[in-house]
Amino acid sequence: MPENAIRAEGLRKRYGETQAVDGVSFEVEHGEFYGILGPNGAGKTTTMEIVEGLREPDEGTAQILGLPSWPRDRGLLRRIGVQLQASAFFERLTAREQIHTFAALYDIPASRADNMLETVGLTDKAGTREDKLSGGQAQRLSIACALVHDPELVFLDEPTTGLDPQARRNLWDLLRKINSEGRTVVLTTHYMDEAETLCDRVAVMDNGKVLRVGPPQDLVQELGVSTLEDVFLQLTGREYRE
Ligand SMILES: Nc1ncnc2c1ncn2[C@@H]1O[C@H](COP(=O)(O)OP(=O)(O)OP(=O)(O)O)[C@@H](O)[C@H]1O
Numbered sequence: 318m319p320e321n322a323i324r325a326e327g328l329r330k331r332y333g334e335t336q337a338v339d340g341v342s343f344e345v346e347h348g349e350f351y352g353i354l355g356p357n358g359a360g361k362t363t364t365m366e367i368v369e370g371l372r373e374p375d376e377g378t379a380q381i382l383g384l385p386s387w388p389r390d391r392g393l394l395r396r397i398g399v400q401l402q403a404s405a406f407f408e409r410l411t412a413r414e415q416i417h418t419f420a421a422l423y424d425i426p427a428s429r430a431d432n433m434l435e436t437v438g439l440t441d442k443a444g445t446r447e448d449k450l451s452g453g454q455a456q457r458l459s460i461a462c463a464l465v466h467d468p469e470l471v472f473l474d475e476p477t478t479g480l481d482p483q484a485r486r487n488l489w490d491l492l493r494k495i496n497s498e499g500r501t502v503v504l505t506t507h508y509m510d511e512a513e514t515l516c517d518r519v520a521v522m523d524n525g526k527v528l529r530v531g532p533p534q535d536l537v538q539e540l541g542v543s544t545l546e547d548v549f550l551q552l553t554g555r556e557y558r559e
Contacts, residue, residue: 322347322470322501323368327377330363337363338374339525345503350496352512353505355522356555361505362474364522368503369399369472381470395423398468400459400476406447412458413443416465423466433461438487453484460488464495471495473504477511489515509545519545523553 323345330338338360345351353361366372368379370386370393379386384393406415412434420430434440437457442450450458460476476492477485485508492515496502506512512519513533520530529536529552536548549555 321345321380322349323351323379323381323503325364325368325377325379328364328367328374328379329376330360330367330372330374336525338367341377341522341525341527343520343527343530345501347501348496348499349501350492350515350517351501351503352516352519353503353522354509354512354519354549355505356553359522359553360525361522365472365474365503365505369397371399395466396469398463398466398471400463400471400473402459402474406455406458409446409448411444411446412439412450412454415447415458416462419462420465425466430465433465434458436464437461437491453480456480457484457488460491468500470501471503473502475505475507478507485511509549513545521549521552523555528552 321344323343325344326342328338328341329336341360341364353364355361363372367374368381368386370381370389373387381393382396384390407418410418413431416430416434417427420427434443437460439454439457439461442454447455447458456476456479460473463471463473477488480488489511492502516533518530518532519536521528531539533545537543537545540548540551542548542551
């Protein structure tokens, strides 16, 4: 097995005048729960998309599970799970039809798809059309779809944004379970408590650069502050609020 689940080196991506990603390097170990934090526009999503193989970097290289992210390796698609935004659902399908469609793409039995719906607590919404789900239900469905093929490495972009406190906690439990079963999880989040609770290590980004990487508690100690929120404020000079 290769040493790291993810290895990114010197990633750069520019959109017109905006240097969205400006020399990003980081590594994620197998089985790690890794968080990417940063204010709006820091370059988190672009970095994730490059690592996932959805975007070509202008410079630099990324490897996932020991294979290059770009050009896309079809063999990797089965081994990684990418949470798509709810807007990427197939139109007009019910929750059950959505996840059955994803399962069919991967030759996964329908029974496993139904189990995933159960795991994310959506069995009673199985017959509801995607546009009639609440924000939290749609988030959970998108996560279920990303996990249906039992990937080794899971990418989640702000998975709990817009959820009520109870739904967030349920999702945290699910993510902890996925991780404790040996899967590597990488997420971006706007919530410091979430990062502190879930992540083994976090990378704090701003202006397309990684400012600091470490376990949340180590960063708090190194900077001599009391919470990850303070770490964030000190490194970026900004509150972590939209
Ligand atoms: N497709 C695109 N075309 C042009 N500019 C883009 C594109 N995608 C991102 N950008 C710009 O690149 C910068 C980084 O965006 P990115 O979405 O990676 O940041 P982010 O940290 O994920 O932000 P957020 O927390 O708001 O999602 C921003 O200034 C954004 O406006």
